[in-house]
Amino acid sequence: MTSFHSELENHLKEVGNRLLNPSSSIDDLLTLFDEVENLLAYVEQVPSKSVRDALFPLVKALINNKLLRHTKMDVKVLVVSCIIEITRITAPDAPYKDEQMKEIFRLIVAACENMSRMFTHSYKKVTSILDTIAKVKLCLVMLDLKCDALVVEMFQSFLKIIRSKYPPAILSAMETIMSLVINKNEDISLDLLNSLFSIVRKKNQNVSHISWTLGEQIITRINA
Incomplete structure (x- = not known):
């Protein structure tokens, strides 16, 4: 040594x-x-x-x-x-x-x-x-531990707090984490889907553009 x-x-x-x-x-x-x-x-x-x-x-x-x-x-x-x-x-x-x-x-x-x-x-x-x-x-450990409610809370938190003023590294990390969870999750809950679709609804005027973009990108991965 x-x-x-x-x-x-x-x-x-x-x-x-x-x-x-x-x-x-x-x-x-x-x-x-x-x-x-x-x-x-x-x-x-x-x-x-x-x-x-x-x-x-x-x-x-x-x-x-x-x-x-x-x-x-x-x-x-x-x-x-x-x-x-x-x-x-x-x-x-x-x-x-x-x-x-x-x-x-x-x-x-x-x-x-x-x-x-x-x-x-x-x-x-x-x-x-x-x-x-x-x-x-x-983040995949959260799926192994069946932390479904916490995963939903995490997604909602990311979509709520993300702002264009944040460094690109934050947006990139959040997008990666959410994508990993979506791609690995074979049974996506309705609560998780609702948290995403509530962001990208066109009639939702209270959402920042960066949140809308992130939500749309993740939904695209679900449908891929």
Whole structure:
């Protein structure tokens, strides 16, 4: 093992143990999460056993209710951002139990719904979260877990919040996520279809052009 990998493992254990007893200071927490994310970026998929062992305290800490159900949305966003990195590392295996993954997906949808009210730092994190979900196809786990109602809520959230002022990366990630779900879903629910068709109805005058375009693109994939 190189000195770099040894040092990385030591740092992963350290930050994981610190998060097991998180600071009450929001600023300290945000700083610590930034450190965690920087470390996780160096961890490749299918890590060695020693790296998996080093990650264990961190994996355990992130799912703790003190963090996952924190009162501050900015903290929750950073928790989810780190969890998404963990899922990237462990893919295609999920790092948490089914009920815990459902909780994580609920938090992701809630974060998306609050994008317009977020500060720049959290806004960028949600953008990164969506991009990673699209790349590693994590959204398909929602289908495996039978999160039908949550999938509908996610679609509705995307179509509601998307604006032309958002960076192209956000629109691209949302479109990819929705397309992956539609293409993989053999039994598309009426609620999901209604959420799409309600956007593209010509008589619906309260929908932004970008939302209408996204909805139309997804419907086209259903009929393809």
